[in-house]
Amino acid sequence: MKEKNAEEIVLEIKDKSELMVDLAYSSVLYDNKIIAKEVYDLEDVVDALYRKLQRKSLEDVKNGKHSIDDALILLRIARAGEQIADAAQEIADVELRDVELHPIIKMSIREADVVFTKIKVEPQSILCGKTLGQLKLASETGMMVIAMRHKDRWLYGPNKNTKIDPEDILFAKGPEDGEKHLIELGAGLSNQI
Amino acid sequence: MTEKKKRSIFGRLQRTPKWKKEEFTELEYEPTSVKELLTEMKDISELIIDLAYSAVLFDSDEIAEEVKFLDVRMDKLNYDIRMMAMMAARTKEDSEQLAGILQIAEAAESISNAAGDIANLLSLKIKTRPIIPKILKKADESLFRIEVSPKSKACNQKIGVLKVESETGMRIIAIRRGDCWIYNPRSDTILKEHDWLIVRGNDEGCIDLNKFLKGELRVLE
Numbered sequence: 001m002k003e004k005n006a007e008e009i010v011l012e013i014k015d016k017s018e019l020m021v022d023l024a025y026s027s028v029l030y031d032n033k034i035i036a037k038e039v040y041d042l043e044d045v046v047d048a049l050y051r052k053l054q055r056k057s058l059e060d061v062k063n064g065k066h067s068i069d070d071a072l073i074l075l076r077i078a079r080a081g082e083q084i085a086d087a088a089q090e091i092a093d094v095e096l097r098d099v100e101l102h103p104i105i106k107m108s109i110r111e112a113d114v115v116f117t118k119i120k121v122e123p124q125s126i127l128c129g130k131t132l133g134q135l136k137l138a139s140e141t142g143m144m145v146i147a148m149r150h151k152d153r154w155l156y157g158p159n160k161n162t163k164i165d166p167e168d169i170l171f172a173k174g175p176e177d178g179e180k181h182l183i184e185l186g187a188g189l190s191n192q193i
Numbered sequence: 194m195t196e197k198k199k200r201s202i203f204g205r206l207q208r209t210p211k212w213k214k215e216e217f218t219e220l221e222y223e224p225t226s227v228k229e230l231l232t233e234m235k236d237i238s239e240l241i242i243d244l245a246y247s248a249v250l251f252d253s254d255e256i257a258e259e260v261k262f263l264d265v266r267m268d269k270l271n272y273d274i275r276m277m278a279m280m281a282a283r284t285k286e287d288s289e290q291l292a293g294i295l296q297i298a299e300a301a302e303s304i305s306n307a308a309g310d311i312a313n314l315l316s317l318k319i320k321t322r323p324i325i326p327k328i329l330k331k332a333d334e335s336l337f338r339i340e341v342s343p344k345s346k347a348c349n350q351k352i353g354v355l356k357v358e359s360e361t362g363m364r365i366i367a368i369r370r371g372d373c374w375i376y377n378p379r380s381d382t383i384l385k386e387h388d389w390l391i392v393r394g395n396d397e398g399c400i401d402l403n404k405f406l407k408g409e410l411r412v413l414e
Binding site for chain 1: 227228231232235236238239240242245246289290291292293294296297299300301303304306307308310311314317324325327328329331332333334356358359360361362363364377394395397398401
């Protein structure tokens with residue numbers, strides 16, 4: 001595999017850290033320890049990426065690929081992403097503790113501007129057998145799928161080639177009116193995407 | 194300090210930035226429910242990341258200013274939620290559960306600090322910045338700037354009625370109208386002609402929204 005350049009690493013840190021925040025909030029909303037554990041794993045990934053970036057950007061400066069200013073900006077953006085990832089881990093940590101969650105936590109996350117939702121894909125749903133790219137769920141319903149469960153397997157931050165099968169469980173975030181639409185699609189009550 | 198620089202700062206009427214006003218207001222105890230505080234903190238923690246990246250991407254000091262304001266606001270909310278939580282604790286079980294709430298609040302606050310750091314990149318020299326758009330434009334979900342054309346059906350319509358987000362997946366995070374800004378618009382916010390929207394979403398959604406706001410597409414669906 002081709003080694004990633006510094007810009008690609010920064011971008012990966014940014015995307016991963018934002019996914020982690022979404023996953024962390026949904027883990028406490030659904031009282032789901034598996035998602036919370038994934039946030040922990042992703043935090044390790046982000047840490048490793050950050051360390052790799054530090055070395056890479058120093059090398060780039062030495063080879064004259066980047067100016068010192070460019071390298072500094074890359075490192076600063078990445079550090080902010082890394083801090084965001086740490087914060088997401090803190091949230092997931094609350095879920096992993098053996099203390100029952102305070103009901104207020106769920107209520108606050110439910111009432112926020114962006115809602116999280118969990119749906120089961122019924123066999124009669126038109127989502128079955130299609131990829132996320134074909135369905136264009138994000139641009140048609142406003143709901144972005146952040147994680148899904150396929151039998152015993154979990155998939156986090158699925159991409160457009162990810163296929164949806166019957167009985168899959170989707171975790172998504174988006175606006176309130178999009179949530180209703182997605183629930184109907186998943187239950188097979190509506191065929192209009 | 195050079196004489197010229199001194200003259201440009203001193204002796205001139207200057208508006209106090211909003212974040213400074215917020216920072217120096219006295220912290221007063223206002224009973225607010227923990228739930229309301231936590232909801233606001235969660236909302237800010239998500240909005241502020243997008244705003245911070247927009248500030249550096251579009252080179253906007255005004256958006257950076259708003260990030261600073263939200264960051265300071267977050268400090269106050271975090272202080273309030275600690276006080277409210279302490280007052281609510283009666284038993285050991287209470288405090289265990291409330292500790293969880295405070296931890297989430299603290300995390301939301303660190304997110305806003307990180308966003309503040311991103312927005313601070315704007316204070317660097319201009320010539321170093323082209324690398325930022327180069328990175329951010331390639332993200333899964335990117336930030337875009339679109340103008341509302343007078344020909345578009347969006348003029349004088351509420352965002353909630355247009356269902357911008359559920360039809361295109363594009364989330365409007367800020368609106369620029371003349372010299373003013375509206376951050377985190379609500380569903381009853383009305384779009385006007387020549388508004389500049391800062392939106393977040395994927396490329397496909399952006400193409401649709403762009404056509405609609407240019408007036409090439411009559412309805413969003």
